Amino acid sequence: MSTSQAWRVAVIGAGTISQRVHIPVFQKQPNTTVVAVCDVNEARARAVADETGGATVYSSYEKMLTEVQPDITVVATPNIFHKPMATAALEAGSHVLCEKPVALTYHDAQAMFATAAAHDRVLTVGTHFRFTGPMQAAKAHAEHGFFGRIYAARTVWQRRNGIPGYGSWFTNQELAGGGALLDIGVHTLDRALYIMNYPKPKRVTGVMFAEFGPRGRGLGGWGADIFKPSASARYDVDDVAWAQVIFEDASVLHFQVAWASNYPETFLTELFGDEGGARIGGLDSVELYTMLNGMEVKTDTQLPAQKSSSYDQLITNFVRRLNGDASADIVTPEQALVHVQIVDAITRSAAEGREIVL
Numbered sequence: 001m002s003t004s005q006a007w008r009v010a011v012i013g014a015g016t017i018s019q020r021v022h023i024p025v026f027q028k029q030p031n032t033t034v035v036a037v038c039d040v041n042e043a044r045a046r047a048v049a050d051e052t053g054g055a056t057v058y059s060s061y062e063k064m065l066t067e068v069q070p071d072i073t074v075v076a077t078p079n080i081f082h083k084p085m086a087t088a089a090l091e092a093g094s095h096v097l098c099e100k101p102v103a104l105t106y107h108d109a110q111a112m113f114a115t116a117a118a119h120d121r122v123l124t125v126g127t128h129f130r131f132t133g134p135m136q137a138a139k140a141h142a143e144h145g146f147f148g149r150i151y152a153a154r155t156v157w158q159r160r161n162g163i164p165g166y167g168s169w170f171t172n173q174e175l176a177g178g179g180a181l182l183d184i185g186v187h188t189l190d191r192a193l194y195i196m197n198y199p200k201p202k203r204v205t206g207v208m209f210a211e212f213g214p215r216g217r218g219l220g221g222w223g224a225d226i227f228k229p230s231a232s233a234r235y236d237v238d239d240v241a242w243a244q245v246i247f248e249d250a251s252v253l254h255f256q257v258a259w260a261s262n263y264p265e266t267f268l269t270e271l272f273g274d275e276g277g278a279r280i281g282g283l284d285s286v287e288l289y290t291m292l293n294g295m296e297v298k299t300d301t302q303l304p305a306q307k308s309s310s311y312d313q314l315i316t317n318f319v320r321r322l323n324g325d326a327s328a329d330i331v332t333p334e335q336a337l338v339h340v341q342i343v344d345a346i347t348r349s350a351a352e353g354r355e356i357v358l
């Protein structure tokens with residue numbers, strides 16, 4: 001049975017995602033108030049706090065956690081800070097929505113989920129694309145057995161020009177921990193694994209490139225601190241990663257991400273089952289393929305209009321879960337760990353030029 005209590009939310013990092021998503025969406029939830037905003041850029045934190053109509057502004061997250069004792073903490077800072085900030089929040093007794101990637105390494109992610117378990121707190125991650133209409137439709141088809149056994153999948157997020165915050169923390173290895181693979185790779189993995197029901201990865205082979213950023217090409221529009229390409233802009237992360245993952249149940253995933261490419265923008269997940277297949281394209285289409293009465297059949301799923309965005313759904317489900325509704329679908333520790341485990345293995349495989357056996 002679910003109960004509803006008042007939730008006091010603190011946000012660490014008042015950048016693009018917090019301004020556009022976390023703060024407005026948490027403010028819309030019943031019995032939920034954003035009470036504090038922290039950013040090293042205090043002016044930015046103040047501007048964001050003003051929108052909430054009264055959140056307190058901090059520039060130190062440690063001070064904020066001690067003084068505010070929030071029920072929920074959102075961590076939306078450069079990736080390197082996710083582990084120390086989420087860990088401090090969990091230790092202070094807060095549930096945590098941590099932005100993706102939850103951590104830079106599998107080892108760090110394991111430690112974070114162990115801290116959450118030790119403090120009996122929920123730690124979840126912002127990989128929200130599973131809540132888009134096409135993904136929910138494909139999941140429903142999978143649960144009704146449409147695909148039969150899914151033996152293969154292909155999942156792609158390839159941008160034409162989409163390097164975020166060129167020259168900002170996003171393209172700085174020390175602050176971001178990696179480029180396209182970490183940034184959009186975890187979303188791209190979740191889209192396929194969610195439908196495949198998270199088989200256990202066994203063998204991983206990957207390659208990574210930095211083809212566009214080092215030449216000042218492929219700049220996108222995301223991030224609070226965007227700089228124009230210049231000789232001094234730091235760029236030492238990957239912008240392309242391709243991989244193959246083979247799972248313990250012998251199924252295979254082909255994975256492809258790019259912040260930039262000489263190719264049309266592609267956002268696609270394809271599923272190959274022994275009874276049916278699907279092509280989940282963009283944010284609005286699910287084509288299904290099967291045999292019917294001995295004939296090859298293709299059909300389109302008519303998607304219902306989404307009442308809210310996929311990120312709204314992720315936050316709504318997180319709050320429902322905290323209110324005791326165990327059926328609310330959130331990104332679980334096991335799932336978030338698999339994202340980082342595969343990213344880790346792709347990075348190692350690319351660096352060492354060999355297959356990684358997990």
Ligand SMILES: NC(=O)c1ccc[n+]([C@@H]2O[C@H](COP(=O)([O-])OP(=O)(O)OC[C@H]3O[C@@H](n4cnc5c(N)ncnc54)[C@H](O)[C@@H]3O)[C@@H](O)[C@H]2O)c1
Nearest residue numbers: 013014015016017039040041076077079099100126223224
């Ligand atoms: N789930 C999604 O779809 C999604 C989308 C975009 C970004 N993100 C993730 O959200 C996080 C933030 O990304 P963004 O696009 O908002 O970046 P951003 O650059 O717009 O904002 C980051 C903010 O963190 C602040 N900051 C830096 N160091 C800090 C510290 N020590 N203490 C407090 N604040 C600090 C910066 O001043 C900045 O305001 C990243 O991990 C990113 O991967 C997730």
